[in-house]
Amino acid sequence: xxxxxxxxxxxxxxxxxxxxxxxxxxxxxxxxxxxxxxxxxxxxxxxxxxxxxxxxxxxxxxxxxxxxxxxxxxxxxxxxxxxxxxxxxxxxxxxxxxxxxxxxxxxxxxxxxxxxxxxxxxxxxxxxxxxxxxxxxxxxxxxxxxxxxxxxxxxxxx
Amino acid sequence: xxxxxxxxxxxxxxxxxxxxxxxxxxxxxxxxxxxxxxxxxxxxxxxxxxxxxxxxxxxxxxxxxxxxxxxxxxxxxxxxxxxxxxxxxxxxxxxxxxxxxxxxxxxxxxxxxxxxxxxxxxxxxxxxxxxxxxxxxxxxxxxxxxxxxxxxxxxxxxxxxxxxxxxxxxxxxxxxxxxxxxxxxxxxxxxxxxxxxxxxxxxxxxxxxxxxxxxxxxxxxxxxxxxxxxxxxxxxxxxxxxxxxxxxxxxxxxxxxxxxxxxxxxxxxxxxxxxxxxxxxxxx
Numbered sequence: 001x002x003x004x005x006x007x008x009x010x011x012x013x014x015x016x017x018x019x020x021x022x023x024x025x026x027x028x029x030x031x032x033x034x035x036x037x038x039x040x041x042x043x044x045x046x047x048x049x050x051x052x053x054x055x056x057x058x059x060x061x062x063x064x065x066x067x068x069x070x071x072x073x074x075x076x077x078x079x080x081x082x083x084x085x086x087x088x089x090x091x092x093x094x095x096x097x098x099x100x101x102x103x104x105x106x107x108x109x110x111x112x113x114x115x116x117x118x119x120x121x122x123x124x125x126x127x128x129x130x131x132x133x134x135x136x137x138x139x140x141x142x143x144x145x146x147x148x149x150x151x152x153x154x155x156x157x158x
Numbered sequence: 159x160x161x162x163x164x165x166x167x168x169x170x171x172x173x174x175x176x177x178x179x180x181x182x183x184x185x186x187x188x189x190x191x192x193x194x195x196x197x198x199x200x201x202x203x204x205x206x207x208x209x210x211x212x213x214x215x216x217x218x219x220x221x222x223x224x225x226x227x228x229x230x231x232x233x234x235x236x237x238x239x240x241x242x243x244x245x246x247x248x249x250x251x252x253x254x255x256x257x258x259x260x261x262x263x264x265x266x267x268x269x270x271x272x273x274x275x276x277x278x279x280x281x282x283x284x285x286x287x288x289x290x291x292x293x294x295x296x297x298x299x300x301x302x303x304x305x306x307x308x309x310x311x312x313x314x315x316x317x318x319x320x321x322x323x324x325x326x327x328x329x330x331x332x333x334x335x336x337x338x339x340x341x342x343x344x345x346x347x348x349x350x351x352x353x354x355x356x357x358x359x360x361x362x363x364x365x366x367x368x369x370x371x372x373x374x375x376x377x378x379x380x381x382x383x384x385x386x387x388x389x390x391x392x393x394x395x396x397x398x399x400x401x402x403x404x405x406x407x408x409x410x411x412x413x414x415x416x417x418x419x420x421x422x423x424x425x426x427x428x429x430x431x432x433x434x435x436x437x438x439x440x441x442x
Contacts, residue, residue: 004161021161021202024189044190048256057230057259063189064260065182067161068204111255132342133254 006070010035011079019066026050028066029076037077037106041135048134051107052076058114060133077106080113089113089151096147100138108134112148120156124149163204167290167319173203175292175315181205183226184260186253187269205264211319214238221323225264225287229276230255232263242323243438244332244351244431248279251336254343264318270304273346273371277304279334281368281376282351286322295319301368304375330355331438335431336370337423339414346371347415350403350427352435360440362386367399367432372407372424379406391436396429403428 003018010033017032024043029035029052038061041047045063052061053075081087089109092098099105108131115122115130122130127148128141136144164170173179178200182188191197205211211224214235221238229249233239239246252261252275266276267287281301289296292315300321303310312318326332332353338344349370357363365386367379379402389395409420 002160021159022192024193043193045186045253045257048254051256054259057228058256059259060256062193063185063257065161065185065189065202065204068163068182068185068206070163114255129342130255133256 004067004070006067008069008072008074010074011076017066019069021065021067023066024062025052025054025064025066025069025074026061028069029061029074035076035078039103039106041103041107046133046135047104047107048111048131049104049107051110051134053110053114058111075110077110080109087113088155089116089148092147092151092154093144096143096150098139098143098147104134104136104138108136108144112151115148116152116155120152122149122152159199160201161204162201163207165207165209167208167295170203170205170208170317171290171292171315173201174317176201179203181268181317183211183265184228184262186257186261187265205317208319211264213320217322219322220325222320223263223323224320225318226262228259229261229263230258233258241326242283242332244334244353244435245276245279245283245285245323248276248334248336248349248351251275251334263321267300267303268310268312268318270306270308270310270375271345272304272307272374272376273349274304274376275334275336275346275349275370277376278349278351278368278370279332280321280323280351281378282334282353282366283326283332284324284353284366288319288322289316290319291316297322301376301378306374328355329357329439329442330364331435331440331442333431333434333438335427335434337427345414348372348409348420348423348427350424350431352428352431354432354435354439356391356436356439357388361388361390362395363388367403367428369403369406369424369428372409372420374408377406379403391432396432399432400425400429 039049041049045060050061180199182204213224215222233250334351336346336349354365355363404425407421
């Protein structure tokens, strides 16, 4: 069970780590790199709480092996904004109270950002289908969908 | 567990002969089985560093789709989706946006689920798969790969490199429809793929209809040559197809559908999928 040396770029910074082949990328992010913003809900790709961008593609980090990340570009919720400089989606989620317990929120923000980059003017139906892989057991989704649509409208006007 | 990412197919086939070796493409099935400890591999062989395994290429005879190409890349390919809308729609139905970013056609086929969404569509499209073997490569029709749930005809050491989708020429069209109890993120109760072409008079020149989730493996409707070729796509012909589809069903009874329900729905979806493929062909 020898560990492999992996070089990545995470949120724009070059980062290296040692990964054993069984570790998922989510385990590496949380346990080795202390990037605990990505959450483990199910660990089987059903809930989307661990969503990240891998080479510009939205994926569940629980379904990627850490060793597969070698040479890859990774974007996590930690790179999206911080307390003083939030992404428009993060501001809208607060405004609309689009979160309660918050476990699903990092994954939903990452997924919603990916949608708006691809489609700046999504319909409600498109938002709901795009986010179908992000489960939320608190909000009933409505406030989330409204926050995403409202952000899209604001970003188009800006 | 050891992890390898070979850059040559011959290395991969050699590694795959090791005890407890499994291939990794998008990982959306394999990693779930690792997590639940259903599988405890000694060796995992990541295929994604192999040449052309993540490529989509237009060829002289049609299309090459690398076995590990993520669904999202396939469904975003404008020219391919225009030529094979049914195949691309089927791939687009697999899982969530996140799953689409990783799941592959090769994985969906080799997972060998009778309910796999992409498989009836690619079988209807008369797709060939290119298989890496110890002695190079061999080709086989996709309909010969799945034998029963979880079992394929691939021999030890073999894996799929990619798919050869033929050129969809002239007045041709394809479609895939499935029924699920919800609007998204579920497993097909019935899936139907149809691919057909019309001659100048508007009669059927070729037709292939493949059913999913109604038998231990995908079912390609037999004898369509006799019943359909050269004939007008009339309501009578549609009714014949519906009956043939229902006759071909030998489904299981489970929480998602009874035998009667699946058999009935197979007919309904065959009719609807046929009409979509026909409209697509007639529009050309």
